Amino acid sequence: MSAVFIFLAGLLLASSLAAVMFRRLVYTALSLAVAFASLAALYLHLGAEFAGFAQVMVYVGAVAILIVFALLLTRNAGSDPEHPGHGGSWITGAAIAVLVFGCLAFNIVTSSACARPMPNPPSITTRQIGESLMTRYVLPLEVLGLLLTAAALGAATLALEDKRKS
Amino acid sequence: MLGSGIIKGLLETARNFFGSFRQPERLVTIEYPEQQRTVPENNRSFPFLVFDRNDPVKGLRCVSCKICEKECPPQCIYIETEKDSRGKPIKHPKVFDIDISVCMSCQICVEVCPFDSIKMDQTYELSQFSRYDALILHKIDLAKSNEYYHQIKPTEAGLVDEQLAAEREAQIAKAKAAAAIKVAPATASPTPKPPSPAPPAKTEVPA
Amino acid sequence: MILLYSSPEALLIQLKSWTVSLAPAAWQPVLSSAISALVILLLFAGIFALTTLVERKGLGRIQNRPGPNRVGPCGLFQPIADGVKSLIKEDIVPAAADRAVHFLAPLVVLAPAALALALIPLGPGLAAVDMDAGLLCFFAVGTASELGAFMAGWASHNKYTILGAMRAIAQMISFELPLVLSTLTVVMLSGTLSLSSIAQQQGSYWFGLPAWNVFTPWGLAGFIIFLIAATAESNRSPFDLPEGESELIGGFMTEYSGFKYAVFFMGEYFGMFAISGLTITLFLGGWNAPFSFLVWIPSFIWFLIKLGLMLAWFIWVRGTLPRVRVDQLMNFCWKMLLPLSLLNILAAIFWHFTASWQFPGAWGLRWAIGFGMIALPFIGISQSGARQKKWGPRIYRYAD
Numbered sequence: 001m002s003a004v005f006i007f008l009a010g011l012l013l014a015s016s017l018a019a020v021m022f023r024r025l026v027y028t029a030l031s032l033a034v035a036f037a038s039l040a041a042l043y044l045h046l047g048a049e050f051a052g053f054a055q056v057m058v059y060v061g062a063v064a065i066l067i068v069f070a071l072l073l074t075r076n077a078g079s080d081p082e083h084p085g086h087g088g089s090w091i092t093g094a095a096i097a098v099l100v101f102g103c104l105a106f107n108i109v110t111s112s113a114c115a116r117p118m119p120n121p122p123s124i125t126t127r128q129i130g131e132s133l134m135t136r137y138v139l140p141l142e143v144l145g146l147l148l149t150a151a152a153l154g155a156a157t158l159a160l161e162d163k164r165k166s
Numbered sequence: 167m168l169g170s171g172i173i174k175g176l177l178e179t180a181r182n183f184f185g186s187f188r189q190p191e192r193l194v195t196i197e198y199p200e201q202q203r204t205v206p207e208n209n210r211s212f213p214f215l216v217f218d219r220n221d222p223v224k225g226l227r228c229v230s231c232k233i234c235e236k237e238c239p240p241q242c243i244y245i246e247t248e249k250d251s252r253g254k255p256i257k258h259p260k261v262f263d264i265d266i267s268v269c270m271s272c273q274i275c276v277e278v279c280p281f282d283s284i285k286m287d288q289t290y291e292l293s294q295f296s297r298y299d300a301l302i303l304h305k306i307d308l309a310k311s312n313e314y315y316h317q318i319k320p321t322e323a324g325l326v327d328e329q330l331a332a333e334r335e336a337q338i339a340k341a342k343a344a345a346a347i348k349v350a351p352a353t354a355s356p357t358p359k360p361p362s363p364a365p366p367a368k369t370e371v372p373a
Numbered sequence: 374m375i376l377l378y379s380s381p382e383a384l385l386i387q388l389k390s391w392t393v394s395l396a397p398a399a400w401q402p403v404l405s406s407a408i409s410a411l412v413i414l415l416l417f418a419g420i421f422a423l424t425t426l427v428e429r430k431g432l433g434r435i436q437n438r439p440g441p442n443r444v445g446p447c448g449l450f451q452p453i454a455d456g457v458k459s460l461i462k463e464d465i466v467p468a469a470a471d472r473a474v475h476f477l478a479p480l481v482v483l484a485p486a487a488l489a490l491a492l493i494p495l496g497p498g499l500a501a502v503d504m505d506a507g508l509l510c511f512f513a514v515g516t517a518s519e520l521g522a523f524m525a526g527w528a529s530h531n532k533y534t535i536l537g538a539m540r541a542i543a544q545m546i547s548f549e550l551p552l553v554l555s556t557l558t559v560v561m562l563s564g565t566l567s568l569s570s571i572a573q574q575q576g577s578y579w580f581g582l583p584a585w586n587v588f589t590p591w592g593l594a595g596f597i598i599f600l601i602a603a604t605a606e607s608n609r610s611p612f613d614l615p616e617g618e619s620e621l622i623g624g625f626m627t628e629y630s631g632f633k634y635a636v637f638f639m640g641e642y643f644g645m646f647a648i649s650g651l652t653i654t655l656f657l658g659g660w661n662a663p664f665s666f667l668v669w670i671p672s673f674i675w676f677l678i679k680l681g682l683m684l685a686w687f688i689w690v691r692g693t694l695p696r697v698r699v700d701q702l703m704n705f706c707w708k709m710l711l712p713l714s715l716l717n718i719l720a721a722i723f724w725h726f727t728a729s730w731q732f733p734g735a736w737g738l739r740w741a742i743g744f745g746m747i748a749l750p751f752i753g754i755s756q757s758g759a760r761q762k763k764w765g766p767r768i769y770r771y772a773d
Contacts, residue, residue, distance in 0.1 A: 026527055030474070033520055040513075049506040053513040061516025061549075065542060068523045072539050126506045126566050168755030172694065179435045179693040186434045195438050 004045055011038040025071055033064035050126045207319050210286035212266045213275055215308045222309040227283030229257035234275035234284055242268035243275065262308060266292065267301040282326045288318045381671040382496045409501035413491050420680070421642045422452035428688045435692035455635075462631035467530060470628065474528035479629065479636035481521035485514040486643035493650035494569040496660045496672035507568040508560060511651060512553060515606070518644060519545045522615065522625050525637070529628035537624025540699065541615035544605055547703060548612075551710035552602035555595040558721035559586055559655045568651075572659025582665075585658035590743030591721035596656040598714050600686075603648040605702070608641060609687055611694035612702060619696075649683035650676075709754055713747060720746040 015038060018031035036059035043052035133141055186192045196203055217225035230247040246261035275284050287310070294300035316323040389408055396404045426441070426448065433440025441448040466475055492507050494500035504510060519542050526538020560566060563574050577584045586592035605612035616624040623629075626637050653659060657679055660672035697705070720743045727739050 026471075026474075030520075030524070037517075049504060050509065053506055053509040056513035057509070057516060060520065061513065062546075065516070065519050065523075065546060068520070069539070069542055072523070072527070072535060072542070126509070127564070167752060168758070175693045176689065179689065182437055183431065183434045183689075183692075186437050186439075192437045193439055197439070197442075 002045075005042070008038050008042050008045060012042065026068075029064065029067045029071055032067065033060050036060050036064060047123070050124075050129050205288050205290075207321060209288050210271055210273060211290050211292070212269050212271060212287055212303070213264060213273075213284050213308070214287040214310045215262060215305070216283055216285055216312055216315050217309050218312050220311065222306065222311070224258075226258065226305075226309060227281050228259050228262065229281055229283070230255075230259035230262075231257075231280070233278050233280065237274050237278045239272060239274065240268045240270050242266070259305060262305040264303050264308060265301065266303055267297070282330060285315055285319070285322075382499055382673065385673075386498055409491070413501050414487065417487075417490055417643060417646055418639075420646060421639055422456075424642060424684055425455065426451050427684070428691075431685070431688045432692045435689075459632050459635035464631040464633060465628075467628050469530040471528040471530065474524050475628075476633075478521050478525035478528060479633045479640065481524055482518050482640035483636050483643065485517040485521075486640045486647055488514045489647035490643055490650070492568060493647060493654060494572055494659065495676045497569070497573065499660075499673055500569055503569050504567065506566045508556060508566045508571075508651075511568070511647070512549070515644075515647075516549075518640070521640070525629065526625035529625070531628055533621045533623075534625045534627050537615045537617070537621045537627065540617070540621075541608065541625055544608075544612065544614060544702060547706045548602045548605040548710075551598050551706065551714045552606055554711070554714035555598040555602065555717060556651075556655055558591045558595045558717055561718070561721055562586075562591075562725055568654050569659075572654050572661070575658040576661045578665040583658050583661060583663050585656065585661070587656040587658075589724060590740055590747065591717050591724055592656055593744070594713065594717045594720065594747040596652070598710055598717065599652060599656065602706075602710060603652060604687065604690065605706070607645040607648050609645060610691040611697050613696060614699060614702060617696065645684070645687060646680065649680055649687070652683060653679045708758070709751075712754065713751060716747055716750055720744075 012035055015031045015034040019028045019035055022028045022031060037056060040052045040055035040060070043055055182192070216227050218227065219225040230245050232245050232247075235241075235243045235245045242265040244261065244263040244265075245259050247255045248258040248260040250256050271286070273286055276286055292301075312323070312327075315326075389405070392408060393401050393405045429451070430440035430448070441451045444450040444454045466472060489511050491501035492504075492511050494503065500507075502510075522541040522545070523538050526534040526536075526541070529535075559571060563571050565571060565574075575583070575585045582588075587596045608615050614624075615621075616626065621627070626634060629637060653676065660676040662668045662670060662672075662675050723746065724739060724743050727735075730739060
C-alpha cells in the first residue's frame with residue numbers, strides 16, 4: 001500500500017461518508033462527485049487508464065451532472081431540509097452496512113483467491129480493450145447499445161407527449 | 167442554403183477589419199485628448215466675463231450692477247462692488263465669484279445683463295481635485311478678452327460689438343446734444359430774452 | 374551532459390532531462406512534472422494575455438474602432454493593466470452565498486482546462502502528458518468544468534447565476550455528443566486514442582501536399598461539426614448563452630469580481646486553447662508543416678501558428694454572429710449536428726472500406742460519394758427546417 005493509495009482511499013471514504021451525512025442536497029451531490037473522481041483516481045493509480053477515464057466521463061460527467069441538474073430544477077435545494085435528523089433509521093442502516101461489509105470482507109479474506117500469490121498485473125492497452133470489446137464481447141456491447149437506444153427513444157417520446165398536450 | 171448568410175456576414179466583418187486599416191476614415195472614434203471635436207457655436211458651458219482693451223482688471227465691461235446675481239436661479243453668483251477711497255461705490259466689481267458646481271448653465275445671467283459683459287463659455291475640461299474651492303471661479307479666472315469671445319462665438323460677438331458701437335455712438339450723440347443744449351443757453355444768456363432759443367437746438371439734434 | 378543537436382524538439386527535451394538530472398534521484402520525477410507544468414502554464418498564460426489584447430483589438434477593427442491603444446505602445450501593456458486591475462479590485466462575496474463552494478468554483482473551472490492543455494502535443498515528444506488514452510482523458514477532464522459552472526451558479530444564490538448555470542450545463546451536455554461523435558471518426562480511422570500518434574499519422578505528404586484528416590470528406594465534415602460544437606463547448610459567441618449579458622447580466626459569473634472573475638476568464642480561455650489544440654491535433658495535422666518544403670520550420674512553431682489561426686477564427690466568429698436563442702441552440706444541436714455526426718461515422722466507414730479501390734479516379738469517386746453522404750442530408754435537413762418554420766405570435770407558457 002503506497003501513500004498515494006492510502007490518500008485516495010481516505011478521500012474516497014471521506015467523500016462517500018460526506019455524501020451520506022450532509023444535510024444539504026447540493027453538498028451531498030458534490031461530495032458524490034468527489035467520491036466518483038477519487039474512485040477514478042484509484043483506477044488510474046492501478047494503471048487502468050481506460051477504466052479510470054471512462055469512470056470520470058460517465059459518473060462525474062453524466063451521473064453527477066444529472067443529479068446536479070435535477071437539483072437546479074427543484075426548489076429549495078439550497079436550503080436546509082425541514083425535517084432534521086433521520087430518526088432511528090440510521091442505526092438500522094449502519095447495522096446493515098456493517099453486516100454486509102463484514103460478510104464481504106470475511107469471504108474475501110478467507111477465499112482461495114487471496115491465498116494464491118499475486119501474479120504480475122498484465123499491462124492492458126486501450127487498443128486491447130477496444131479489440132476485445134469488438135470481437136469477444138461484441139454481443140453484450142450491442143445489447144447494451146440497444147438498451148441505451150431504447151432509453152433515448154423513450155425519453156424522446158415522453159418529451160413529445162408533453163409538447164402535444166400543451 | 168443554411169450557412170450562406172453566415173459566410174456573407176463573415177465576409178462583411180472581414181471587409182470591415184481590413185478596411186479599417188486601409189481607410190482611416192472608417193474609424194469613427196475621436197481619440198479624445200489628442201483629437202478634439204469642434205464644438206458648435208451655440209454650445210455653452212459656464213459664464214465668463216468679457217473685458218476690452220487687453221486689460222483684464224480695468225477693462226471689464228461689468229459695472230457690478232448685481233442684476234445677474236439677483237436673477238441667477240441657483241444663486242451661484244456672488245458680487246461685491248469696488249469702493250473708492252472715500253467709501254463711495256464705483257462701477258467696478260471688487261469680487262465676482264461663480265460657483266460652477268452650482269451653476270446650471272441656464273444663460274439667464276447673459277440674457278439679463280444690460281452691458282453685454284457676461285457671456286457663456288465653451289470650455290469643458292473643468293475637472294478638479296477638490297470639490298469645494300477649486301470649483302469656485304474668481305474674477306481673474308472668469309475674465310476673458312473680447313478676442314476670445316470672437317474666437318469661440320464669432321456671429322454672436324459680432325452682433326454684440328455692433329450693438330455696443332451703436333449704443334456708444336448714440337451715447338456720444340446724446341452727450342453732444344446735451345452739451346449743445348447746455349451750450350445754447352450759455353451763449354444765449356448774455357442776450358436777455360432771446361426770441362427763440364429752440365430752433366438752433368432742434369437743428370442740432372439730428373446730427 | 375552533452376547536448377546533441379538533431380532537431381529543435383530534441384534539443385528542448387534534452388535541455389529538460391539535463392535540468393532534471395541535476396536534482397537528487399528521489400526528486401527527479403516531481404521536478405520533471407513541475408517543469409512541464411511550469412512551461413505549459415507560462416506558455417499558455419502568455420498566449421492568454423496576448424489573446425485578450427488581440428481579441429479586443431480585432432473586435433474593435435471589425436466594428437471600425439481602433440481598440441485599446443492607451444497602455445504602452447499600441448496598447449501592448451493592456452493585459453498587464455487588466456491583470457493588476459483585477460488583482461487590486463475588491464473581492465465581493467454575496468452575503469447569502471455559500472462561501473466554500475463560491476471559492477472553489479473558479480478553481481474547478483480553471484484546473485481541468487489547464488489539465489487538458491497538458492495533453493496537447495506541441496511537437497513530436499513535446500506533450501506534458503503523453504498517454505495511451507489521451508483523447509478520452511481530454512473529454513474526461515472537460516466534464517469537470519460543467520461541475521464548476523454549477524458550483525458557481527448555485528453558490529452565488531442568485532436567480533441569474535442559477536439560470537446561467539442551467540443554460541451552461543444543458544448546452545455543454547448537449548454539445549458534448551456531436552463533439553465526441555465527430556472525434557470518433559478520427560479515432561476509428563487512425564486506430565488509436567493517443568493524441569501524439571494521431572498527429573504523427575498525419576505527417577506524410579502526397580506530392581508535397583499534406584495528408585491531414587481535414588482533406589478527407591469525413592474529416593472535413595467532422596472538422597466543421599467539431600468546430601461548431603467546440604465553440605458551444607467553450608461558451609464562445611454565438612453560443613455564449615450561459616453569460617448572455619443582455620438577459621442574464623453575467624450568467625453564472627454574475628456574483629464574481631476581482632481575481633476570481635479573472636480566474637474564470639482564464640479558465641474559459643484555457644478551455645478555448647485546449648479545444649483549439651485538439652482540433653489542430655485531430656484534423657489539421659497537429660504539429661506537421663502544411664507543405665513538405667516547409668518541414669525545416671520547427672514543429673512547435675507550426676503548432677503555435679495553427680493555434681493562432683484557430684484563435685483568430687474564434688475572434689472573427691465572435692465579431693460576426695449574434696447570439697442564438699436557447700431553443701435555436703438546442704434544435705441545432707439535436708436536429709442538425711447529432712444526425713450529421715452519426716452520418717459522418719458512416720462516411721468514415723465507407724472511406725475505410727473503399728481504401729483498396731485502385732482504378733483510376735478512385736480517389737475522386739470516394740471523395741465525391743463520401744462528401745455526398747453528409748452534404749445531401751445537410752441540405753435536406755436545412756430545407757425541411759426552412760419549410761417547417763412558421764412565423765407567428767409566440768406563445769409564452771410560463772410567463773403569464
